[in-house]
Amino acid sequence: MGKPVISLDQVVIRFAGDSGDGMQLTGDRFTMDTASLGNDLSTLPNYPAEIRAPQGTLPGVSSFQLHFADHLIQTPGDAPDILVAMNPAALKANIRDLRRGATIILDSDEFTTRNLTKVGYTTNPLEDDSLDSYKVHAVALTSLTVAALSNLSLSRKEAERSKNMFALGLLSWMYHRPVEATENFLRAKFAKKPEILAANLLAYKTGWNYGETTEDFAVSYEIAPAKMPPGRYRNVSGNVALAYGLVAASQQSGLKLFLGSYPITPASDILHELSKHKKFGVITFQAEDEIAAIGSALGASYGGSLGVTSTSGPGVALKGEMIGLGVMLELPLIIIDVQRGGPSTGLPTKTEQADLLQAMFGRNGESPVAVIAPSTPKDCFEMALEAVRIATTYRVPVFLLSDGYIANGSEPWRIPEVSSLPDLTVEFAKSQEDFQPYLRDPKTLARPWAIPGTEGIEHRIGGVEKADVTGEISYDPANHDYMVRTRAAKVAGIKVPDLLVDDPTGDADVLLLGWGSTYGPIAAAVEQLRGNGEKIAQAHLRYINPFPKNLGTVLESYSKVIVPEMNLGQLAMLLRSQFLKDVIGYNMVRGLPFTTAEIVQATMEVLHD
Amino acid sequence: MTDVALTKKDFTSDQEVRWCPGCGDYSILSTMQSYLPELGIPREKIVFISGIGCSSRFPYYLNTFGMHSIHGRAPTIASGLAISRPDLTVFVITGDGDSLSIGGNHLIHTLRRNVELKILLFNNQIYGLTKGQYSPTSEQGKITKSTPLGSLDTPFNPISLALGAEASFVARTIDSDRKHLLETLRAASAHKGSALIEIYQNCPIFNDGAFDLVKDNETKEAALLQMVHGQPIKSSTHGLVHKGASLEVVELGSVVESDLVVHDAHNPDPAYAFALSRLTSTGHNHVPVGVFRDVSRPGYSSMVNNQISEIIGKQGPGDLNSLLTSGDTWVVD
Ligand SMILES: Cc1ncc(C[n+]2csc(CCOP(=O)(O)OP(=O)(O)O)c2C)c(N)n1
Ligand code: SF4
Ligand SMILES: [Mg+2]
Numbered sequence: 001m002g003k004p005v006i007s008l009d010q011v012v013i014r015f016a017g018d019s020g021d022g023m024q025l026t027g028d029r030f031t032m033d034t035a036s037l038g039n040d041l042s043t044l045p046n047y048p049a050e051i052r053a054p055q056g057t058l059p060g061v062s063s064f065q066l067h068f069a070d071h072l073i074q075t076p077g078d079a080p081d082i083l084v085a086m087n088p089a090a091l092k093a094n095i096r097d098l099r100r101g102a103t104i105i106l107d108s109d110e111f112t113t114r115n116l117t118k119v120g121y122t123t124n125p126l127e128d129d130s131l132d133s134y135k136v137h138a139v140a141l142t143s144l145t146v147a148a149l150s151n152l153s154l155s156r157k158e159a160e161r162s163k164n165m166f167a168l169g170l171l172s173w174m175y176h177r178p179v180e181a182t183e184n185f186l187r188a189k190f191a192k193k194p195e196i197l198a199a200n201l202l203a204y205k206t207g208w209n210y211g212e213t214t215e216d217f218a219v220s221y222e223i224a225p226a227k228m229p230p231g232r233y234r235n236v237s238g239n240v241a242l243a244y245g246l247v248a249a250s251q252q253s254g255l256k257l258f259l260g261s262y263p264i265t266p267a268s269d270i271l272h273e274l275s276k277h278k279k280f281g282v283i284t285f286q287a288e289d290e291i292a293a294i295g296s297a298l299g300a301s302y303g304g305s306l307g308v309t310s311t312s313g314p315g316v317a318l319k320g321e322m323i324g325l326g327v328m329l330e331l332p333l334i335i336i337d338v339q340r341g342g343p344s345t346g347l348p349t350k351t352e353q354a355d356l357l358q359a360m361f362g363r364n365g366e367s368p369v370a371v372i373a374p375s376t377p378k379d380c381f382e383m384a385l386e387a388v389r390i391a392t393t394y395r396v397p398v399f400l401l402s403d404g405y406i407a408n409g410s411e412p413w414r415i416p417e418v419s420s421l422p423d424l425t426v427e428f429a430k431s432q433e434d435f436q437p438y439l440r441d442p443k444t445l446a447r448p449w450a451i452p453g454t455e456g457i458e459h460r461i462g463g464v465e466k467a468d469v470t471g472e473i474s475y476d477p478a479n480h481d482y483m484v485r486t487r488a489a490k491v492a493g494i495k496v497p498d499l500l501v502d503d504p505t506g507d508a509d510v511l512l513l514g515w516g517s518t519y520g521p522i523a524a525a526v527e528q529l530r531g532n533g534e535k536i537a538q539a540h541l542r543y544i545n546p547f548p549k550n551l552g553t554v555l556e557s558y559s560k561v562i563v564p565e566m567n568l569g570q571l572a573m574l575l576r577s578q579f580l581k582d583v584i585g586y587n588m589v590r591g592l593p594f595t596t597a598e599i600v601q602a603t604m605e606v607l608h609d
Numbered sequence: 610m611t612d613v614a615l616t617k618k619d620f621t622s623d624q625e626v627r628w629c630p631g632c633g634d635y636s637i638l639s640t641m642q643s644y645l646p647e648l649g650i651p652r653e654k655i656v657f658i659s660g661i662g663c664s665s666r667f668p669y670y671l672n673t674f675g676m677h678s679i680h681g682r683a684p685t686i687a688s689g690l691a692i693s694r695p696d697l698t699v700f701v702i703t704g705d706g707d708s709l710s711i712g713g714n715h716l717i718h719t720l721r722r723n724v725e726l727k728i729l730l731f732n733n734q735i736y737g738l739t740k741g742q743y744s745p746t747s748e749q750g751k752i753t754k755s756t757p758l759g760s761l762d763t764p765f766n767p768i769s770l771a772l773g774a775e776a777s778f779v780a781r782t783i784d785s786d787r788k789h790l791l792e793t794l795r796a797a798s799a800h801k802g803s804a805l806i807e808i809y810q811n812c813p814i815f816n817d818g819a820f821d822l823v824k825d826n827e828t829k830e831a832a833l834l835q836m837v838h839g840q841p842i843k844s845s846t847h848g849l850v851h852k853g854a855s856l857e858v859v860e861l862g863s864v865v866e867s868d869l870v871v872h873d874a875h876n877p878d879p880a881y882a883f884a885l886s887r888l889t890s891t892g893h894n895h896v897p898v899g900v901f902r903d904v905s906r907p908g909y910s911s912m913v914n915n916q917i918s919e920i921i922g923k924q925g926p927g928d929l930n931s932l933l934t935s936g937d938t939w940v941v942d
Contacts, residue, residue, distance in 0.1 A: 032937050035937065035939065036937055036939045038939060038941060181937055225941075228941045229941070230940075230941050230942050231940070231941060232934060232938050232939070232940050233938060233939050233940070233941060234933075234934070234936055234937060234938040234939075235937070244932065244933060247927070247929065247932060248929055248933070251927075251929045256693060258689060258692075258693050260685075260689060277927060277932065278916060278917050278920050278921075279917070279920045279921050279924050279925070279926060279927040280926070280927035280929075280932075281917060281921075281926075281927075282917075283692060283693060283913060283917070285688070285689070285692060285913075287685065287718075288714055288715065288718035289714060291682060291685065291715075292682075292684075292685040292688070292714070292715055292718065293685075294685075295678075295682045295684075295685025295686045295688075295689065295715075296685050296686070296688050296689030296692070297689055298686055298689065299658070299685065299686035299687060299688060299689025299690035299691075299693070300689040300690065300692070300693040301689075302676065302686070302689075302690055303689070303690045303693050303694040303697070304693075304694070305693040305694075307689065321679050321682075322679065322682065324679075325678060325679050329676075414941075415933045415934055415938065416933070418929050418930045418933070452653060452654070452656045452674040452690070452694065452697050453653055453654055453694070453696060453697060454653055455651065455652075455653045456653070457653070458652050458653055458672055458673050458674050458675075459674070459675075460622070460624075460668050460669050460671075460674075460675035460676070460677065461675070461676055461677070462668075462669075462675075462676055462677025462678065463661075463677065463678060463679050464677060472624070473624075473669070
């Protein structure tokens with residue numbers, strides 16, 4: 001009571017603990033409660049590939065970062081203002097990311113000699129001077145939780161498990177987050193386990209009260225809601241937005257949605273999400289491997305459904321031959337690649353953009369496909385609709401390149417009115433005489449979508465080269481040359497919106513050009529650079545094959561074009577080869593998104609070299 | 610559809626057939642073309658999906674819907690089609706290399722799921738299209754282009770493999786035996802889930818005579834153990850008796866008719882069908898033909914679609930607006 005309240009414009013919090021400590025759940029709940037207060041926000045979950053790496057070790061640390069503000073923001077934030085560290089490993093793994101003066105809340109119970117040695121601390125950081133430049137709150141999180149739950153008939157171990165709720169309660173007090181939604185969430189989650197429910201609710205409350213009553217926490221903070229366009233909002237991750245986009249596209253097209261998929265991080269959540277929506281007539285098929293997954297999707301497309309397959313890079317490698325068949329059959333097909341660190345198994349839970357060239361060229365023969373890339377978590381919704389528009393209009397495989405960063409990261413999303421969604425209805429070939437399966441629409445170059453069950457248009461198709469118009473097998477040299485060029489021309493002719501350039505003064509010399517998930521860090525960097533009085537233009541590619549028609553002109557208008565990518569320069573290679581523009585690559589492949597500061601610095605070097 | 614019954618001609622496409630003269634694929638095609646009218650299913654509701662190989666050219670010659678896909682993957686495409694379009698009748702045409710080498714994984718998983726597909730495995734015990742390498746069903750020691758000193762691989766027995774993969778219908782027949790092939794196709798069509806038919810198919814170019822024992826007029830009557838449900842299993846000279854847990858081929862004169870095994874294709878225990886399938890593994894002296902196993906199990910596509918209609922029945926069809934606005938939402942004015 002009566003503690004002072006300080007107003008802040010933004011905060012970056014990182015929850016870090018052992019992968020068994022429930023940090024992702026804690027972060028998710030804090031995010032939901034923050035979203036409902038109307039702050040703008042952006043999240044970055046970061047977790048190990050192992051389900052449970054050995055307890056208390058550095059590889060076992062799982063973290064969740066949340067940036068929220070009273071204004072619009074673009075990224076989960078470069079450096080946390082607050083670190084919640086549930087054990088010494090979490091402290092050690094995260095401390096170098098903190099800015100000086102940051103606040104650390106840690107579970108002092110866990111700072112035992114045994115735990116400290118496990119991660120290589122020779123002295124206890126709570127006792128030496130290594131944390132002097134931080135504000136440290138050493139809270140006996142574990143024992144306080146256990147003591148609070150002593151009246152419940154739980155073992156000590158079970159009671160300890162609620163300590164993440166204690167931490168959540170404490171942080172909720174510190175930042176004035178509402179408690180009802182989390183309490184309701186817990187009630188629903190543990191409806192069948194009353195003891196565990198009671199423990200979680202009590203730990204949550206105790207954490208809150210701890211902040212309220214103890215002297216250790218002298219102030220609490222307020223962050224006013226951000227000004228956002230009016231409407232109904234929710235928080236979405238990229239994977240959920242993508243799944244919703246596919247359901248919406250199915251409804252808007254009147255086509256049955258068929259997802260063929262084989263589980264792989266970080267794409268599995270699309271399969272999980274869509275399998276919950278069977279009442280939309282959605283069929284989800286967990287196949288025996290990635291080849292069967294895309295094969296079933298292509299079979300469904302052939303039958304007149306919306307065939308989709310979701311995977312990550314290693315899965316794409318397996319799907320190549322079937323994508324080629326899709327190119328030959330000229331059927332709609334959507335391939336979602338939620339990229340992760342590669343090559344091979346690489347970094348399964350980390351992000352990267354290194355599958356661009358695989359999507360473009362990773363097949364035998366001249367095998368053109370459309371390639372698009374959402375720029376933020378919420379953009380995944382719109383781009384899913386775009387993937388469907390392109391695939392069904394042009395009867396072509398479409399790659400949608402998401403990545404681990406936007407797939408798992410989340411942000412507030414203004415929920416669109418269903419009436420505002422595009423009409424995606426398609427026409428199948430009708431019963432007719434002398435049906436020609438490869439007679440093209442002169443505008444789109446698409447061939448008819450001629451599905452089994454339609455009387456009189458029975459025909460045979462396949463992966464062998466086909467004669468123009470009739471679709472019969474053809475080994476004729478001139479025909480092959482014509483068909484190869486026609487398939488390429490069809491993809492090149494796909495209508496995509498022009499590239500928008502943000503150049504407020506209109507006289508910038510340098511353009512920052514990104515694609516896919518780098519949008520957030522680039523936009524944040526541009527904001528900062530302009531705040532510092534720099535002239536800089538920004539443009540972002542969501543359509544990569546084909547490129548927007550005005551891209552060449554845009555590239556010509558700037559003397560220098562910087563292309564930040566989480567790969568060794570794959571978009572840069574495409575730009576150079578297609579436009580002979582010597583763009584400047586800024587490349588990092590650390591499995592992490594760019595920080596704003598990195599892009600600011602790289603841009604400054606180009607601006608002032 | 611007109612009411613006039615369809616004929617063989619209606620199912621024959623205008624494409625020139627391009628197999629080698631004398632290839633066993635011709636007789637299978639001809640039998641299929643005359644069989645299809647019997648189904649009473651309109652042409653447009655029938656789809657043939659094949660992989661790659663000589664045999665996989667099959668769909669081009671049938672005037673139905675058809676897809677000549679890629680090597681080994683036909684069951685995956687056919688599964689997606691059959692699951693999303695339960696109104697269609699879908700056949701898979703595949704070779705021994707196509708289905709048992711590169712596509713082995715898909716075959717076993719399709720069978721265990723019991724997807725409503727009729728899978729015709731043209732077994733010529735060789736790679737035909739790539740000009741004569743040994744296949745996963747070639748006998749050990751076989752001299753081929755890629756095994757000049759004889760192959761070392763132990764072959765698959767496709768029937769045993771299918772049974773091990775939980776197949777609900779497994780049969781064997783022979784390219785040139787039109788009547789038996791027809792009967793087998795009928796039995797497969799009557800079956801609700803996956804049906805695997807192994808067809809012994811002669812490749813006169815790269816593996817001629819592989820099935821002479823069961824095709825030559827002098828030897829076939831004695832070699833073919835006819836499996837007819839409810840009938841004793843026997844050839845013209847030999848019959849099958851129980852020997853412990855296993856089965857044994859004996860001369861007909863050495864036992865009384867009532868000692869012979871009476872075929873039970875519906876036996877729920879797959880061990881019985883498996884024992885039958887092993888009879889060929891000791892060489893080709895006696896070869897069971899007919900339906901090894903035909904048990905009833907829900908088809909995959911019907912289960913998938915039932916799950917959907919049940920949830921719609923309970924909760925009503927999905928509403929997009931409710932989905933988008935589900936969970937924690939808030940309003941900004
Ligand atoms: C991915 C791939 N690998 C290899 C081939 C070459 N190939 C075509 S058919 C075939 C084997 C065919 O044997 P089988 O399935 O027994 O069919 P058959 O020709 O005997 O009817 C091979 C290896 C191919 N088409 N695709
Ligand atoms: S190579 Fe053999 S299987 Fe192929 S068409 Fe010729 S005879 Fe038939
Ligand atoms: Mg073969």
